[in-house]
Structures are given as structure tokens and as C-alpha cells.
Amino acid sequence: MKIEHFLEKNEVREITIFNQLVLNGGTLSYGKMLNHLGVSKASLENDLSSIAVRIEGFDQKVQLQYDGQTIGLSMSDDLSLQQIYRLYLDQSIKLQIITFLFKHQEFSITQLTQKLAISESSLFRKIKELNSHLKEFGIKIRNGQMQGEELQIRYFYFQFYCYIENKVTFLAEHPNDRLTQMIDAMEKFLNVTITPENRERLTIWLIISNARVSIIDKQAKRLRTQMKAYRKDPFFHKIQVFVLRYFSRYSIEVDEVESMIHFAFLLAFPVLTEPDFHEYRLLRDRHAPIASMDTLIAETIINHFKYRRLPYMLERDMSYHLTHIHTRLYFFQGDIEIYEYEGIIAKEKQIVGTNVVSFARTLLKTSTKTLADKTGENNSLLKMELLKYISLLVLITFKMASVIQVGIDLKMDGLYKETLGELLILKLKPIKGVRVEHYDPTKIYDLVLTNEEPKDQANYDDARIYILSEILSSFDMVNIQRIIQELNK
């Protein structure tokens, strides 16, 4: 599911116009814009005038100039594209349908047509469109209710209130005292630290959960099956005790599904800090699906990069992120694509190379095969988890890239030595992961470049030595690059 699925076609086009202008330094010719949008000039003119009306509310802070030739955008410094999205989303009928459904849990068609001031047929059409996107979450709007597995419904609302609806307003609308008390108690009971950023995430989740806790006849067949492997999990047990104790204070009946839902959430989203998660990792059953997938993927990564092992903290960090990825794949379906997937993949490819991206795809294939039967290129959850694998791989590559120290020790007259040395440094500098400098006998090097066979090898300690045949020759350069690659492995 994408943010634009909450908007009408013409609104998506208008947003695209903004997007294109931002990507192109604020101005774009009509020709290029028409090409990109694939519409007629008249239709573009229409869109532009529609935009002009919409942005009136920004009081000159956003200005759009167009004269039939070029389109220009200027925005005040305190405004970003995000607020423009917000403007469109705030007027979205589909968004209002979801918000209404969350607040009231049930609606009648008349109630909703009156509230939104739209016809019955257009309400049905919008619900139908929404349902086509909710499908990947395994849920649907039917008979005036959100139907599907309870975990999926809450997960969808969570994504919705984090990324689609105005988060700030949502948080402000829900009084915080009891939630603060609940989170504080949770922190104490689970013996964890919840950072402010994670606290906000957890607050949104708990608002949603508490609003739905009393609903009768929740569906949880799938979750119950998934949880079979976690019945004895120590963290699940703690959550269960907490949930029972918390709700025993109110006239609310909870069954074990409530604890299962929180368990899945707390492991799939960054709520625990890495050190707290690590405590759990030491206790959890290593043969349970998520943990064993974490191990398998971690080993695959280490083998792929031919690392013997990762530094301790990096390995812990990797495991932390992998658990989030695998918990999501195991328990959840669907996602809201908050990042432009294709764009990011393209950019990542440029920066990290196609290898990383295709390796990430292999990892995803391995994990989805075991953890979840989720196929199809258009599944947003798979897309988002692929991005996470890529980010993790990039992170590991960066952290593991050891810098190779190269010393240049030319044996020749002072002036030549200086000049040719500088030229060599200049030539070698662009190679990734090397630091080149004039040889300093007090330092340790991985590679020493010289032009004469050293009289005493021991002078260079354990450094590898390459004797240049012809300074600055391409022959030497090829050899040096080969050695650097070898050293890098």
C-alpha cells in the first residue's frame, strides 16, 4: 500500500508535480512535465490551477509560477513537501473513512454518507478501492466494520496513524495519563528502558490497542498457530503477566490473544533498545522460527562477505535488526510504503552496487520461504523488508571496511621522491578503503610501495611490499589494485 492510495488520481498527479519540481531544482519545462505525467497540456493546466487554489491556505509560503513554458516552485524555508502531502491527505475522503472506522468501530452507510457529505455510490466506490489496498494486510471493510485478524487490523491502524494520518493530532486527541502510567509500569516490569522515540511509537500502538481491547469475537486463528512456537518464550510470559495484571484493574476481560498481539508488536518494531533486546536474546529458544532464521541469515551474510567473524557489538547490532525484519515477516502481512521503493532501490544500486541488492534479494527469498508464504513483487511488506536487508548489508560493509594503510617509500633524489610520491598518492586516493601517505618509519603499514628491493625486509615489519616497475605505469596500478583487493578480504 502506498500513501497515494488514499488520494484521487488528479491529487496524485498534483503531488507528482510538486515532487518533480523538488527533484529538478524547483523548475521544469512544460514539455518535461507533460512527458513525465503522460497527460495533455490542458489537463496539466487544470492541475496547476487546482494546485493554485489548494495552496492558498499556505498564505504565500508556497508559490507556483507557470506561464505555459516553464513551471517554477518556491517555498519558504520552514515548509517542506511533507506539509504539502499533509494538505492533500487532510482532505482525503478515504482517510476520513478509516479514521471514522477507528473511532466508532462500526458504521452504517447513512451515518457515513452524512458525515462525509458524499453519495452512497461514491462511498461504496471508495470502500471498494480501499479494500483492494487493504487486501495485502489480509483485512477488509465489510458490513461497516474492519474485518480480519486482530493483529493485522491493529498493525494496519498503527502504520496508518504513524505514516498517513496526522500523528501529532492523533496523539493530542488521546489523553495520555493512563498511557504514561501503563508504559512506565511496563518499563519497570519488563526491566527495560524505553527511549522517547520508541515511547511515541509505543503510545500510538497502545492507543490503538486499548481502543480495540474490548471488542468481542476477535479473529486470531493465524496468530494462535504462529504463537505455538512461542508459548514458553520468557518474554511472552512476562508480557502475559503484565497484560493480565494491568487489565485486572479494569472491567475488561482479556484473553491470551491480547498478550500475543503485544508480543508480536514489541519484537517486530523497535521499542526495546539493543541492550534490552540482547538480554532477551540470551534467554530465547534458539530453535524457534525467528531466532533460527536470524542465525541462518547472519551466517549467510558472514559467509558471503568472507568474514571470519564480526566484531562483537556489530554482530549484536545485526541480530537486533534481523529480529525486527524476521518478526515482521513471520507475524505480519502488508505494509505502507513510506519510502519510494523504486527510487531508493535505484539509488542504492548506484551507491552500493548491484551485488548488494541482489544478495539482499537472495536473503529475502531464503527468509520468506521459511517464515511466511508471501510472494509477489507488489507485496509492500516484502519491498520494505528488502530495503531493510539492503540497509543492514550496507551498514555491515561500511563498518567492516578496514582501511588499508599504504606507505610510499621511494628511493631517489629528494625532489623526484617528493613529486612522484605526491603523484602516486593522487592516483591511489580514489581507490575505496585505502589511506596513502609518504612512508613514516614509526608507523605500521599494510602495504609499502617502493622502487627498490629493500635491503632489510624487517624494516617494514609485516607489511606487504610491492616494488614498482615503472612509477605511475598502468601495469603497476593494476597490480596495486589487485593487492589491495586481496588485502581487503
Place this chain on the structure above:
Amino acid sequence: MRVVIIGASFAGVAAAFEVRHIHPDAEILLLEKQDTLGYIPSGLHLYWDKKISDLDEARFVTEGQLDKHGIVYHLNATVQKVNTTQKIITYDQHDLSDQLSYDKLIIAAGSRQLSEKITGSAQESVLKYKRYDEAQAALIKVEESEHITIIGGGQVGVEAADLLTTMEKQVTLVESMDYVLFKYLDEDMIKPIEKNMTEKGVDLRMRQTVSSVEMESDQKVTVCLGEGSVTSDAVIMGVNVRPHLPFLDETIKQHTDQTIAVDRYLRTSVEDVFAVGDCIQLSGPGEDRVYVPLINNAVRTGIVAAANLIEPSRTFKGSLRTIGTRVFGKYIASTGMTEAESLFTDRTVESHRQEVRLTSLADSDTVTLKYVYDAKTHELLGAQMISDANILEKINVLALAIQSKQTLEDLQQTDYFFNPAYSQMTATTNLIAWMDERADEDEN
């Protein structure tokens, strides 16, 4: 002034008497859904315990007492709708619909013991016996049953388990928490009870949630758990009670847990409408609002609401969730905050457990006490007791101490009698380190 009270259980009746006391001229009308008056919800336990010889003896009020105070009551009257704009109540009585206007309304409709999560728990073979007719049915069913499964290890469940084992029934008790009576006692205090339960043959199934109850073809009932199932002759529901208020109109604000929102004077969001007893949340031991459906709260809220009918004059002081009972050969009592529940308070809490002798005599019984108090100020916040001897009354001393915000040091200064046959060097309810029979300093 016509005062209508919905519900003639403890809260409703207490309110009615108090209204009569304050307003001798008021017209007071009680509407009761059941066809009997004043049945004590735990009447069946009294019967099983041979404290009464007939269920009919389990009454806390009689028709005569109401008549004497000029309180009119309608039994078998089920309220269908409350219209707070016109101040009219619609109710059914003997299949006829009738209407009644009010000047002041007190909602004391109580609670019911029903699970919405356990499939099949509403069927008749799953016994609940808060009401007289239910108790009669349960009495017969239990008599003809050999093996009984109890769902819920709260006060009702554990008391039932005790009585049924005494009656030589085979008992399985299912509880979703790690230990029974978790609302009232900490885990370290409950161990002797659980030990006695196991010794008496109770099949304890802790950390198990019931998902459904299914009738078998041979009249047996199967309780399906998260892991496995139990098949027995009868099932008793001992789960938490909850209000059931389908007759409310939208103007009366409710909390998300379906309780009616009231202020400190027990006024609802609508003028002239009050709510009491099991229909509301109260200020609990941690001073935040919680749901504490206990009879003592029902009575006290009924009295306070009655006092505030004309103008707000008396605030409700809150509940310490004080309980006392005897199960599996032990007297247990609790008041205020438990250590486990201190999770929900901002205060830093410490606890201390001690075993002390009840008298100065050599053959004296002992009592194990647990004190929960503010680490900084030493203000007493909660207390728990367990003993072979009847120490139940002593919990009231500590409840009063908590309510009057006394510190441990204040308690030591309290003036109690000394008589070696009945007391110790210091009173039982004083936390004095050197009196410990077995000092057991808590790790906190």
C-alpha cells in the same frame, strides 16, 4: 421527590436506606431484575460450608425491612431504557412494559459473571451462581457431579475449590496468572495456600487461558485450554465480574471498560443521575481509578450517592480492596496495595514480611504479615496476612491505618491493650523488626 434506584442488591439497598434516613418524605422505588430480594451472592458457599441450611437463609435484607422504611420495590423488573432528557425509565415486569418517571436516579445495577471471550461459557451447564436462581441450579448440578472444573483462581474460585474438595469432589482449577488470588496477595504470601491446595488434591492449572467450553454427548463438559483440555462433569465460572448496562442512553458517559464515569460525588455526566457499586470505577489503593467490585464498596458508594442527591456534600473516599476469607485451612486477608501492584504507582515502594506470635503463650499461633510501604516516608500502603488462626479482624486495623495515611512509626505508637493470653509484647499489626519470629527482609 421521587428517587428511583435500579438494582436492589447491596449498593441499591444501602442507597435506599440512606435516602430514607436523609429524606424522610422522599418516594423511594427499587427496581430489581431478580424475582427474589436481598440474596447474598456468595450464598451457595455459605450453604456448602454448612453455615446455612437452606439457600433462602442467604439474605441480607428482607421485604419487611424495606416495608418498614417505606421503600417500594418491584421485583422481576428489567429496565429496558433510561431516558435522561425526559427523566423516564422504561421497564418490563411480568411481560408487561411500564414507565416510571424520576427526580433522582441511582444506577446500582451491579455486575454479572460472564465471559465474552470464552466461547460456550454462556450455556447453562457452565455454572455461575451470583443470583438466587443460578445458585439453585448450581446446587443441584454440583451435587450430581464428581469432577468439577473451576475457571478463575480469584476469591470465588479458590473458595469454591476449598468447599468442593471438602465435599470430596475432584477439582481442577484453571488460572491464567502464575498464582491464585493475585489481586490480593503477592506470590510469596500465597505459597502455603497453593501447597495446601495441591495436598488436598486440587489439580492446579496455572498460566492457562480457557478458550472455549464444549458440551460432550455424555453430559460431560470439556474446557479447552491454550495447551490441552480438561473434561469434567461440571464447570464453575469464577472469572471477574463486569457491569452489564444495555439500558443506558448515550448521554451517560462510560469508560472504555463499560463502567459509568462518575465524579468524586458519584454523579454521572447527566444531572440527577448517580451510579454506584459494581457499575463504576473507584479510586483504588494506588489512588488512580480502578475497578474494584466488592460488596463493601457497593454499600459505601450507595450511602455516599444518597448523601449527594440534592447537593454534592460527601466525596467517596476510595477503596483499599480490603478482603478477608478462609481457604484451605488458612485465614487470609489483604488491604491496600500489593507489592506486585506497586508497579502502577510513581512511589518507590518497599516491603517487609514477618511472622509473629499472636499471644504471649507458648502454644501461640502465628501470623505471617507483609507490609508494603513508601520507601521514603514509611507511609503504610498495603498489608497482607495469612494464619491458621482467625486474624481477619486485624486487617481492618491496617485498612484504617492506610486510609488515615499512617506511617510505620505512627503505628508503633498506637495504644492497644495488653493481655498475655490474647496479645504479644507489641500489637500484631506493628512492624517491629525485633519481633520477627523469622525475619525475612525483602530484597527490594
